[in-house]
Amino acid sequence: MRVLKDCDSVNIIDPSELLRPEPAFATKDIGQFRDYSVDENDHVKERVRRTYELMHTNQTVDFVKGKHEKWGKFNHFRCTMREALEKLNELVDESDPDVDIPNIVHAFQTAERIRKDYPEDDWFHLTGLIHDAGKVLAFFDEPQWCVVGDTFVVGCEWSDNIVYRNTSFSKNIDGQNPKYNTKYGIYEPHCGIDNxxxxxxxxxxxxxxxKHNKAKLPSQALSMIRYHSFYPWHSSGDYSHLATKADEQTKHWVLKFNTYDLYTKSTDVPDIEKLWPYYESLIDKYIPGVLQW
Incomplete structure (x- = not known):
């Protein structure tokens, strides 16, 4: 296992951070958000579309199992949470039509807005800061379509509310597999979102x-991190036949978090160096030391 070192800058496209309908505290008009229309002459829209096409073509049950096997050993590199977050300073979301800033700026924007509204919940502040730290995968030869973007369930029929649903799954081999292309697929009714x-x-x-590094964050924080890109479930209401009543409480926390994740981006850049001591104290409290990634 190696220590995370400086790598070449990686510019990755993150359609999961594009074009969402905004809440009251955002600064843009609602009509400017979540436009997944196809326009071959618009390079941003084309990049987003191609990213999802690759994702929806290649993300199969076997592919996902392979990634769990590869990355689930946590033997790829070692670094602190701060070091991972600082690495995101080299990662710019080129597909974002709103701002052109490093991902670490978005992290602090999210965390600071949460901190303003929930001053007593320091675990929530930290969740806002670290929620995209997993994007360090992009520095280890992982293509952008298996790092970013909205997530969906594999192993059963694809939701109608997945972006580009009607055009992007035609080459996914799971669609021809009767084990995976039915309403329930490999799952039991109401087996629970966690399963x-x-x-x-x-x-x-x-x-x-x-989880591997025994972070001391509450379960709500872990759910926010795990499901914040699972839009077909938490925003479209899909997969209810697989969910449980308890999953509604999970959804409540995920939606609360997503308000801050998606609508705090702006050109106002926080004073990151001034904020680091506070957030380092939270890292030391909840996710201390050198971590295995």
């Missing part, structure tokens, strides 16, 4: 990494 296999990305990776 579903989601497409691979930074959410699931960070969730598993935190």
């Amino acid at each position: 579903l296999m989601l497409s691979w990305g930074h959410d699931e990776y960070l969730y598993r990494m935190l």
Whole structure:
């Protein structure tokens, strides 16, 4: 296992951070959000579409199992949470039409807005800061389509509310497999969201990494991290036939978090160096020391 070192800068496209309908505290008009229309002459829209096409073509049950096997050993590198977050300073979301800033700026914007509204819940502040830390996968030869973007369930029929659903799954081999292409697929009715296999990305990776390193964050924080990109479930209401009543409480926390994740991006850059001592104290409290990634 090696120590995380400086790598070449990686510019990755994150369609999961594009175009969402905004809450009251955002600064843009609602009509400017969540536009997944196809326009071959718009390079941003084309990049987003191609990213999802690759994701939806390649994210199969076997692919996801392979990523669990590869990254679930947590023997790829070692670094502190701060070092991982600082690495995100080299990662710019080129597909974001709103701002062109390093991912670490988005992390502090999210955390600081949560801190303003929930001053007593320091674990919530830290969750806002670290929620995208799993994107360090992009520095280890992982293509962008298995690091970022909305997640979905593999192993059963695909939700109608997955972006580009009607055009992007035609080459996914699971669609021709009767084990995987039915309403329930490999799952039992109301088996629970925690028992579903989601497409691979930074959410699931960070969730598993935190569990492996025995992070002291509450279960709500881990759910926010694991499911914040699972839009077909938490925003479209899909997969209710696989969910339990307890999953509604999980959804409550995920939606609360997503308000801050998705709508705090702006050109106002926090004073990160001034904020680091506070957030380092939270890292030391909840996720201390050198971590196995």
